[in-house]
Amino acid sequence: MSRETPAAGNGDLVAGHALLAGFRYETRPVVRGYNDRVLCVDVGTLEISEKPVPGEMKAKFTGGKGYGMRLLWDAVKPETKWNDPENEIVIGMGPVCGNTNYPGSGKSLVVSLSPLTGVPIDCNVGGYFGPYLKFSGFDALELRGRAKSDVIVYISGNEGTVQILEAGDESQDSHLLAENMVEIFARDEKDRQHVSSVSAGSGAGNTLIGCLNFSFYDPRRKVARLKQAGRGGIGTVFRDKRIKAVVVRYEGLSSSSNNPADLPVIQKTGLKLHREIIAHDDEQCRMREIGTAHLVEVMNDYDLLPTHNFKFGSHPDAGKIDSHHFSAMVTHGLPDGCWFGCTLACAKAADGFELTTGPYKGSKVTVDGPEYETVAGCGSNIGILDARTVMEINFYCDTYGIDTISFGTLTAFCMECWEKGILNADRTGGLELTWGNSDAVLEMLHRMGRGEGFGLTAGQGVRRMKAIFAREYGADPKLLQDIGCECKGLEYSQYVSKESLAQQGGYSMALKGPQHDEAWLIFMDMVNNHIPTFEAKAEALYYFPMFRTWFGLQGLCKLPWNDIEPADNAGTSEPAKVPEHVQNYVDIFNAVTGRSIDKDELIRQSARVYNFQKVLCLRMGRGRRADDRPPYRMMGPVTVEEYESRAERYDKQLLEQVGFDPSGRTSEEKLEALRKYREDRYEKLLDAVYKRKGWTPAGIPKVETLKDLGIDYPEVVEVVKALGG
Amino acid sequence: MITVNSEPLPWHDGMTVRDVLTVRKYAFPLLIVRIDGILVPRDSYDSAPVPDGAVVDVVHLMSGG
Numbered sequence: 031m032s033r034e035t036p037a038a039g040n041g042d043l044v045a046g047h048a049l050l051a052g053f054r055y056e057t058r059p060v061v062r063g064y065n066d067r068v069l070c071v072d073v074g075t076l077e078i079s080e081k082p083v084p085g086e087m088k089a090k091f092t093g094g095k096g097y098g099m100r101l102l103w104d105a106v107k108p109e110t111k112w113n114d115p116e117n118e119i120v121i122g123m124g125p126v127c128g129n130t131n132y133p134g135s136g137k138s139l140v141v142s143l144s145p146l147t148g149v150p151i152d153c154n155v156g157g158y159f160g161p162y163l164k165f166s167g168f169d170a171l172e173l174r175g176r177a178k179s180d181v182i183v184y185i186s187g188n189e190g191t192v193q194i195l196e197a198g199d200e201s202q203d204s205h206l207l208a209e210n211m212v213e214i215f216a217r218d219e220k221d222r223q224h225v226s227s228v229s230a231g232s233g234a235g236n237t238l239i240g241c242l243n244f245s246f247y248d249p250r251r252k253v254a255r256l257k258q259a260g261r262g263g264i265g266t267v268f269r270d271k272r273i274k275a276v277v278v279r280y281e282g283l284s285s286s287s288n289n290p291a292d293l294p295v296i297q298k299t300g301l302k303l304h305r306e307i308i309a310h311d312d313e314q315c316r317m318r319e320i321g322t323a324h325l326v327e328v329m330n331d332y333d334l335l336p337t338h339n340f341k342f343g344s345h346p347d348a349g350k351i352d353s354h355h356f357s358a359m360v361t362h363g364l365p366d367g368c369w370f371g372c373t374l375a376c377a378k379a380a381d382g383f384e385l386t387t388g389p390y391k392g393s394k395v396t397v398d399g400p401e402y403e404t405v406a407g408c409g410s411n412i413g414i415l416d417a418r419t420v421m422e423i424n425f426y427c428d429t430y431g432i433d434t435i436s437f438g439t440l441t442a443f444c445m446e447c448w449e450k451g452i453l454n455a456d457r458t459g460g461l462e463l464t465w466g467n468s469d470a471v472l473e474m475l476h477r478m479g480r481g482e483g484f485g486l487t488a489g490q491g492v493r494r495m496k497a498i499f500a501r502e503y504g505a506d507p508k509l510l511q512d513i514g515c516e517c518k519g520l521e522y523s524q525y526v527s528k529e530s531l532a533q534q535g536g537y538s539m540a541l542k543g544p545q546h547d548e549a550w551l552i553f554m555d556m557v558n559n560h561i562p563t564f565e566a567k568a569e570a571l572y573y574f575p576m577f578r579t580w581f582g583l584q585g586l587c588k589l590p591w592n593d594i595e596p597a598d599n600a601g602t603s604e605p606a607k608v609p610e611h612v613q614n615y616v617d618i619f620n621a622v623t624g625r626s627i628d629k630d631e632l633i634r635q636s637a638r639v640y641n642f643q644k645v646l647c648l649r650m651g652r653g654r655r656a657d658d659r660p661p662y663r664m665m666g667p668v669t670v671e672e673y674e675s676r677a678e679r680y681d682k683q684l685l686e687q688v689g690f691d692p693s694g695r696t697s698e699e700k701l702e703a704l705r706k707y708r709e710d711r712y713e714k715l716l717d718a719v720y721k722r723k724g725w726t727p728a729g730i731p732k733v734e735t736l737k738d739l740g741i742d743y744p745e746v747v748e749v750v751k752a753l754g755g
Numbered sequence: 756m757i758t759v760n761s762e763p764l765p766w767h768d769g770m771t772v773r774d775v776l777t778v779r780k781y782a783f784p785l786l787i788v789r790i791d792g793i794l795v796p797r798d799s800y801d802s803a804p805v806p807d808g809a810v811v812d813v814v815h816l817m818s819g820g
């Protein structure tokens with residue numbers, strides 16, 4: 031292997047950009063899904079290096095998010111803050127990542143200390159960057175340090191070079207920057223598909239809710255499209271490091287680029303799923319038609335669609351933002367996979383969408399999405415029942431590098447504060463944040479993009495706004511706590527969890543904060559009544575978070591697991607787990623790596639990383655029982671208005687479950703009785719889940735749990751022992 | 756009277772699985788329906804009869820991000 035690190039500022043130009051540092055590495059093929067090395071780039075010291083992945087790390091952490099957590103632990107100290115140079119952004123892939131034979135195999139896992147929570151956040155994101163980086167020779171990329179001025183990191187995967195370049199005057203906003211990177215680094219028109227970038231727009235640097243945009247070039251639309259690593263503010267960390275873009279160019283992808291141990295098994299398993307999707311998607315979830323937005327009308331029907339800051343679960347005008355309106359806007363008939371080989375193809379996009387506000391007003395653009403979360407968060411939850419406006423918010427959030435979920439939830443909080451007189455035009459700089467005021471919402475978003483006024487305040491997120499409103503406007507902290515829909519500092523994603531205790535737990539016990547990707551149990555709990563006891567709920571809150579963690583270890587998308595199901599799934603013993611697909615995953619993992627795991631070992635792989643992440647949260651001073659408690663808005667009705675809107679339901683529960691006769695009682699008395707009952711049940715749920723996970727009642731993993739999983743490393747045991755684990 | 760997911764529901768003559776789904780507003784596409792433990796194929800919801808006193812399980816699977 032040869033290395034060269036040109037002196038910084040030596041006058042060399044790469045694609046018109048001054049070369050600050052360079053590094054050469056030996057290119058070599060992936061072996062059974064792994065490179066066994068990591069690329070480290072310090073944009074502060076301009077050091078670029080590679081390091082081997084120790085056998086122990088590979089065995090215990092598997093890949094993807096597992097590698098991210100291990101590397102992050104080693105990089106930070108208990109006192110490290112999100113904006114310290116040693117905080118890293120780790121992009122990890124996983125052994126299955128880059129496979130083109132099985133749908134949903136192109137995900138990257140991004141890990142960093144979150145500006146919102148102070149603990150590790152992890153995001154699962156599509157686009158071509160991760161797979162191209164993997165086939166360029168690395169299982170993960172560590173980005174650390176803080177540059178003096180904006181830089182671009184460029185990895186030329188076929189040449190085996192990594193360069194840090196001085197950024198130019200390219201626009202920061204991702205829809206332009208991603209195009210720009212393609213223009214700069216692609217050799218010709220045909221080469222554009224070989225270039226993928228990671229970037230964060232102007233809003234990511236002005237707020238704490240910044241997301242990362244991972245690009246993939248769409249040769250039919252002739253545009254660089256974007257997928258988001260949305261949650262927790264990783265885009266904010268990226269901009270704090272003064273990274274403008276990380277770009278990879280790789281050419282030579284094939285169906286065997288992972289050099290799997292048994293390609294025919296992967297092909298056969300993939301073919302089976304392709305056929306299933308083609309045969310059943312139209313009558314099941316219509317993912318190929320409109321993606322996860324198909325859930326809008328379903329959630330509204332089940333009283334689960336967040337409306338007016340999660341007060342209600344449906345809106346009489348929800349039909350105006352149902353999936354059919356978005357289906358009418360997106361372009362059909364194109365293979366919309368965010369990685370090659372994904373027949374589920376849910377990455378929809380509207381083309382020629384004319385913007386009516388902001389710096390790009392009048393431009394016709396391609397808008398990726400919207401996904402369900404965006405429609406609910408930037409639609410019904412803030413009272414906007416207009417599909418076009420949701421699309422425009424979606425576009426600007428993405429290009430500014432702003433997480434649509436946090437944006438929706440924090441805007442809903444601001445609107446309720448407006449309704450209660452906590453906010454007014456003086457305090458918002460003239461923005462009338464009333465339900466459904468799309469002009470005000472878009473203007474607030476543009477102020478985030480420009481870094482101005484109330485855009486800066488709102489961009490701090492719900493938790494910090496609660497403190498500001500109490501301190502500066504004398505608002506009641508208890509009320510703010512009840513209606514501010516965040517937990518651990520992260521804004522809730524977009525499902526009403528009031529009537530499902532298991533989902534309250536699934537949200538609030540999620541290690542990174544309330545994102546539904548650990549467990550989505552509402553139907554199983556609230557509609558099916560299949561997990562009535564605390565023990566049954568705890569079992570579900572053990573299995574599903576563990577199972578879903580596994581996608582992140584491999585570089586897999588979760589959607590082809592249960593957004594499509596085999597024709598005979600109903601006749602299986604555990605249809606909610608989609609057993610045939612679980613077996614597909616076991617088969618694929620074994621066929622890529624040459625190992626021989628079963629479905630129990632799959633769960634153990636996840637449990638190791640899950641518990642390690644939990645201890646990392648504890649090491650950062652969070653992750654205690656108190657951190658797992660939701661705001662009451664996510665558990666039950668906070669206000670008389672909410673109670674009375676569903677009075678029949680709540681009265682019945684008081685009578686039948688609480689043993690409290692509601693007749694002749696005031697709504698306030700009934701609210702109080704219901705709240706006491708629900709809060710008590712939540713504490714019992716915490717007890718049951720912690721026990722099932724092998725944790726103490728304080729939520730600390732026990733040493734024997736860590737031993738059983740083989741992650742009883744001295745530094746890990748030290749953390750839990752100090753906390754009574 | 757029948758029982759649907761542990762909750763009572765008034766029965767009427769000629770009631771089909773589709774009627775049950777409509778009354779309960781079960782619009783989600785990934786459903787599994789069992790009547791007294793017997794699986795009802797998805798393509799026969801419109802015609803499958805629900806007898807008085809039946810215990811109907813309408814299992815909603817999961818989907819979404």
Ligand code: SF4
Pocket residue numbers: 133134135136156366367368369372373374375376377587588589590
């Ligand atoms: S299902 Fe959708 S999000 Fe998942 S890999 Fe396929 S296109 Fe991407």
